[in-house]
Amino acid sequence: MTAATPRPAKTYTITELAHEFDVTPRAIRFYEDMGLLQPSRAGRNRVYSLRDRTRLKLTLRGKRLGFSLQEIRQLVTMYDSDSDTAPQLQAFVQALAAHRAQLEQQLEDIRVTLDELAMHEARCRQLLADASAPKAPRRKA
Known part of the structure; x- marks a missing residue:
């Protein structure tokens, strides 16, 4: 019996997230600068995790509901x-x-x-x- 090798965690590029959520890469970088997203790096490229994707989704939902970025940061921090x-x-x-x-x-x-x-x-x-x-x-x- 062979041990199952763990599958690598799903990751996303900034372009993939921008297309999925209909936002600009610049907006995603802004949320990163605000501390809402914390992608890892592969060379010069940002690599977003499933956690980052969820945080982006929560951030955008909070914006639609009218929350400030500071309030969103607090809520996302509670989520994490x-x-x-x-x-x-x-x-x-x-x-x-x-x-x-x-x-x-x-x-x-x-x-x-x-x-x-x-x-x-x-x-x-x-x-x-x-x-x-x-x-x-x-x-x-």
């Missing part, structure tokens, strides 16, 4: 941590709740602004209609 998950999950729930509250406030601000815009638009349309309406001829006294 080997310590007890209960405190990590509690911190994550708190971050989500704070972000939800911020988005709800922004939504309310947007609703108020849209109402104001609708009011001004209606007033402008009325003024335009009044200005383009035929005027009754004036009688000379």
